[in-house]
Amino acid sequence: MAINFDSNNFILGVIGAGAMGRGIAQVAIAGGLKVKLFDVNAAQSKEAVKFIGKMLDRAAEKGQMTECDAKTANARIQIIDTTQDLADCQIVIEAATENPEIKTKIYQDLEETLAEDAIIATNTSSLSITTLASPLEHPERFVGMHFFNPVPLMRLVEVIDGVRSDTSAGDTLMELGRRMTREPVRCQDAPGFLVNQVGRGYNIEAAHIYSEQVADIPDLDRILSEAAGFRMGPFTLLDLTGLDVTHPATELIYKQFYGEARFRPNVMLRARMEAGMLGRKSGRGFYDYSSGKQAFPKEATYPSYDGRPVWISKSETEGHEALTETISKIGGHLETGDFPSSDALILVTPVGEDVTTTTVAQGLDPKRTLGVDTLVGLATRRTIMTNPATDLSYRETAHGLLTADGVKATVIRDCPGFVCQRIISTICNIGCQIAQFGTAEPEDIDKAVVLGLNYPNGPLTFGDKLGPKNILKILEACQRIYGDPRYRPSPWLRRRAELGLSLFDKEI
Ligand SMILES: NC(=O)c1ccc[n+]([C@@H]2O[C@H](COP(=O)([O-])OP(=O)(O)OC[C@H]3O[C@@H](n4cnc5c(N)ncnc54)[C@H](O)[C@@H]3O)[C@@H](O)[C@H]2O)c1
Incomplete structure (x- = not known):
């Protein structure tokens, strides 16, 4: 059906005047469309129109639209009493x-x-478009149109084709999305669609890392925001969204994917949800909010560098070069021989592996050996990793040395892929699997994640920046060390890494 959005006869119906329905109606009228709004609860519709009016007035005050435009926009919305009026x-x-x-x-x-x-x-966020369409007489006219909360601020909209949706219906909704001043991306029906599927990679992997006692909550938040550039640390984000929202969504996606290990929920998150530690809304989550603000602890002061000699393993050439350059600039006492002297601090730069595996494979003294993540955060916040045999004084030397130039550093316990390598690889792997399944085009996967989740990069760009070969190496190491299929690399990633291609390269 060809729809003329410029015609005076075009009217968009919106059902539900809650948080989402009112936002959808607001961006539609702001985009110049006429809207009929229906809610079973008439008071809710009235309240929504009042709310939209206020939002438009505020936009006019801020100079985002003229007062006249705000008034005419408001006049384009009509409350209706029954669905027959649609x-x-x-x-x-x-x-x-x-x-x-x-x-x-x-x-x-x-x-x-x-x-x-x-x-x-439908604006459903968790139900299958195909399943919802199946009882319809005309399932071909039924499509998902998934907006994000709060709609006026979140420009992304996912347009989702069910198995029986007619392509032209989705095409029309893509155009409608643009008319509503949104950025639509197209995808095929899949659990979590695009954004909610990729979003599992960040919080849940961080929760698995925390469950293994690799680092405490504030340290993990600091590492991911300052080293990897995420706008919010995963636990601050979980507190903001609320575990009662995030955890059931994860459980559902896991179930809908028939127990796919990549989406396996975290037991600790369920326990905290059941304990009522939901986040901001309950006053207590991973942080305390009883004062009305997040109580984020101050970081402990760093030790000073004691001048001990430092030897860097050459087994990872790029890591060796990057760390040598950093420590030379800091003015550390660098040893350049093929082996460390008897009391030197030993630094390794594993890609994917934990310090234990690296230390044993290279025959190094574990008491003196720590790892440094040279792939992520070397210039912003460094991650230093011990192993279970590391001596406290060598830990202090490494921490002092790697903060002596004023760059911050966090010491974590042994973990394959440190924190950032592992979390970025997990996110990238989910993005690659979405591309492999043909759920969306690679460019749309990245666009959706950047706009919908505010990540500093989309999953495929993250992968290209770190290098597909590195991502593959990290995932293979995690899979080997844990024996967990959660980390098995997507064939999309493996093939492109092995062929030296970009993760955006498509097969003919
Ligand atoms: N809140 C979010 O963050 C978010 C984000 C994306 C998508 N969604 C989806 O959007 C939809 C609405 O979510 P919401 O957060 O706005 O919920 P909400 O509870 O704020 O609003 C739902 C509205 O639907 C109305 N309603 C219930 N039954 C109805 C009926 N038979 N006919 C007409 N109206 C009816 C209710 O009165 C209520 O006003 C859900 O499918 C949700 O999954 C929500």
Whole structure:
């Protein structure tokens, strides 16, 4: 069906006037479209229109639109009392409560009311588009249109084709998304669609690392925000979203993927959710919020460098070069021989492996050996890793040395892939598997993640920056050390890494 969005006759229907429905209606009218808004709870619709009016006034005050535009936009929204009033809508977006029975009943009503070629879109965040479409008489007109909260601030919208959706219906919704001043990306129906699937890689991997006592919560947050450039550390983010929202979503995606190890939820997160430590909303999560603000502890002061000689393993050429340059600039007492002298601090620069494996493989003295992540954060926040035999005085030497130039550094316990290598590789691997399944085009995967999750890079760009060969090496090491299929590399990644290609390269 060809829809003329410029026609005065075009009216968008929005069902549900809650957090999402009102945001969808707001961006639609701000984009110049007429909207009919329906909610079973009439008071909710009234409240939504009032709220939208306030938002538009505020936008006018901030100079984001003229006062006149704000008023005319507001006049384009109409509250309706029954779904029958949607009969003249060519597209209806359903943003009602996340309950399949409620949604199915709404679609039945819509099929009786709307013209046969009208499009029905759902804003569901967790239900399968294909499953929701299956009872419909015309499943080909049913498509997912997944906005993000808060809609006016989040420009991304995922347009999701179910198995029986007509391509032209999705094409029309892509255009509608642009008309609503959003950035639409197209994907095929899959658990978690794009953004919620990739989002599992960050928080959950961080939770697995924490569960292994690699580092405490604030240190993990510091490393991921300062070394890897994430806007928020994973635990600060979990507290903001609330475990009652994040954890059930993870469990559902894991179940929908038939127990795919890459999405395996974390037991500690479930326990904390059941204990009511949900995050900001309950006053206590990974941090305390009883004062109204996050109580983020101050970092302990760093030890001073004691001048001990330092020897860097040459087994990773790039890591050796990067760390040699850093320590030379710091003014550390560098040894250049093939073996460390008897009391030298020994530094290794593993890619993927833990310090124990590296130390044993190279026949080094474990008491004096620590690892440094030279792939991520060497200039911003360094990650230093001990092994179970590391002597405390060598830990202090390494910490003092690697902070002597004013760059911050965190010492963690032994862990394959440190923190950033492992988490970035996990995110990249999920992105690669989405590309391998053809759920979305590589460019759209990255665009969705950057816009929807605010990550500093999309999964494939992360991979290209660190190097696909490195990502493959990190995942293989994690898989070998843990014996866990969670880390098995996607064939999309393996093939491109082995052929020396970019992760964006498509096969003919
Ligand atoms: N909140 C989010 O962060 C978010 C993000 C993306 C997608 N979503 C999805 O958007 C949808 C709505 O979520 P929300 O957060 O706005 O929920 P909400 O609880 O804020 O609003 C839901 C609204 O639906 C109304 N409703 C219930 N049954 C209805 C019916 N039969 N007909 C018409 N209206 C009905 C309710 O009265 C309520 O106003 C859900 O499918 C949710 O999964 C939510």
